[in-house]
Amino acid sequence: MQGELLAERFRIGDRLGAGGMGQVWAAQDERMRRDVAVKVVHPQHGMDETETQARFQREVQLAGRLSHQNIVTVHDWGEVSVDGRPTLFLVMELVHGVPLHRRLEESTPAWPLAVGWAAQIAEALHAAHLQGVVHRDIKPANVLLTPSGRVKVLDFGVAKFMGETIGARELTVTGVLLGSPPYMSPEQADGDRDIDHRSDLYSLGCLMYHAVTGRPPFMASSHWAVLRKQMEATPEPPGSYAEGLPSALNDLILSLLAKRPEDRPADAAVVYGTLSTLLADHAVTEPDGNILEVTQLGHSHSVSALILKRAWELRAEAEKLKAEAIREVKRTVEVVRSELKVLVRRTEDMDAEMERFTARASAGEFQRAEEDYYQVFKKSIGGTGYPTPREFGGSVEAEFGTALLPDEAKRMVTRFTNLYNAELEENHIA
Numbered sequence: 001m002q003g004e005l006l007a008e009r010f011r012i013g014d015r016l017g018a019g020g021m022g023q024v025w026a027a028q029d030e031r032m033r034r035d036v037a038v039k040v041v042h043p044q045h046g047m048d049e050t051e052t053q054a055r056f057q058r059e060v061q062l063a064g065r066l067s068h069q070n071i072v073t074v075h076d077w078g079e080v081s082v083d084g085r086p087t088l089f090l091v092m093e094l095v096h097g098v099p100l101h102r103r104l105e106e107s108t109p110a111w112p113l114a115v116g117w118a119a120q121i122a123e124a125l126h127a128a129h130l131q132g133v134v135h136r137d138i139k140p141a142n143v144l145l146t147p148s149g150r151v152k153v154l155d156f157g158v159a160k161f162m163g164e165t166i167g168a169r170e171l172t173v174t175g176v177l178l179g180s181p182p183y184m185s186p187e188q189a190d191g192d193r194d195i196d197h198r199s200d201l202y203s204l205g206c207l208m209y210h211a212v213t214g215r216p217p218f219m220a221s222s223h224w225a226v227l228r229k230q231m232e233a234t235p236e237p238p239g240s241y242a243e244g245l246p247s248a249l250n251d252l253i254l255s256l257l258a259k260r261p262e263d264r265p266a267d268a269a270v271v272y273g274t275l276s277t278l279l280a281d282h283a284v285t286e287p288d289g290n291i292l293e294v295t296q297l298g299h300s301h302s303v304s305a306l307i308l309k310r311a312w313e314l315r316a317e318a319e320k321l322k323a324e325a326i327r328e329v330k331r332t333v334e335v336v337r338s339e340l341k342v343l344v345r346r347t348e349d350m351d352a353e354m355e356r357f358t359a360r361a362s363a364g365e366f367q368r369a370e371e372d373y374y375q376v377f378k379k380s381i382g383g384t385g386y387p388t389p390r391e392f393g394g395s396v397e398a399e400f401g402t403a404l405l406p407d408e409a410k411r412m413v414t415r416f417t418n419l420y421n422a423e424l425e426e427n428h429i430a
Helices: 049-064 100-106 111-130 158-166 197-213 223-232 247-256 268-285 291-295 302-362 370-379 389-400 406-429
Strands: 010-019 022-029 034-041 074-082 085-093 143-145 151-153
Touching: 010 034, 034 074, 034 158, 049 074, 049 085, 049 158, 100 143, 100 197, 111 143, 111 151, 111 197, 111 268, 197 247, 197 268, 247 268, 370 389, 370 406, 389 406
Parallel strands: none
Antiparallel strands: 010 022, 022 034, 034 085, 074 085, 143 151
8 A cells, every 4th residue: 555645635655553453554644744644444344335434434533532642643534445345544643652562572661660651541541431432452552652651542443343343252354353352351352342431441450460460461372262261260460470569559450350340440530540649659659769760751741740749748748747756856855854954953952961961970970879869759758648750850850950861760769669668667667
């Protein structure tokens, strides 16, 4: 087809790729003077031309309403004769980039990079699902990675047209199974044509599984065996193959791979929110790395904005905690300082008491005859009986000008009481 002019407008250039649904060519829109991509859909044998064209037009028009930074824009459609058979073609935005499946063939990316891609795909799916458009063939080959790091999702509308025209589990004229078994949802693998947006979420889960582990969740020797596994087998947790994978990411992928659509996340917005939070939390906990460089998102992307917002929130929270910690430290210091002042005063009082004690000892006060104290004791005996230790101590201080320690006064009172009682008994006997 190279060099041909389609619809008297699109000059065909180099072939960009081919698959089960057709061939993609670079082209020049001679009317608009812009580069475009033209997808020539495989001729459909045995189909009513009018019915097929109407169905194609309906799906292309729906896809053409999608305007999103992560979706390849559809410009136009038409019909061309290939080998004498009427064949439909689709005109799209020409995107310079690498298909994701080629990138995954080279190496398994770091999980933040894979999450950055998946977040952008989820954004594209959410925008499409809001318009009632289900992709039906989300797989690495339908995702382009641009040099700027932006993800572009291809073929909105085409998979549904092909599925309704041929049947989701039949072969195309090229002998290639329509759809991609490693990324097909259980309901799609089972031939259910009445699928909704949750089928795309399952396919996204398969794609994410592949991106973080280096392999799809289910592999087998034939397409049909893979389809059977999609419908019946339980996938191994991706964390079993990817060391260091966050548990939240592991759980998200497994929830996307739930067999029943109602057990998957509600919509692509929920998936996007979880992925964005994962990136944001990773960004603020890895200060030595630049998450925007790792994910190749660029500063203008909405995920980047969320990362910066999350980082700001956590920084503000950290500053708040820091301020509270400083206030608590200051309060603790004041309490300790106050307690130290009390201890210092007590120490000073004890030092003064020791000095008085030492002075008394050096002056021979403690050498005073016990008889002197006994005489004070007897003088203190009144009509109410023997003096208490406190009363005795007061009498000693009044008599001699020195104070007795409480324990010392108590011992003397006990001893002198016994002595005085003994004297009374002796006088009574005499």
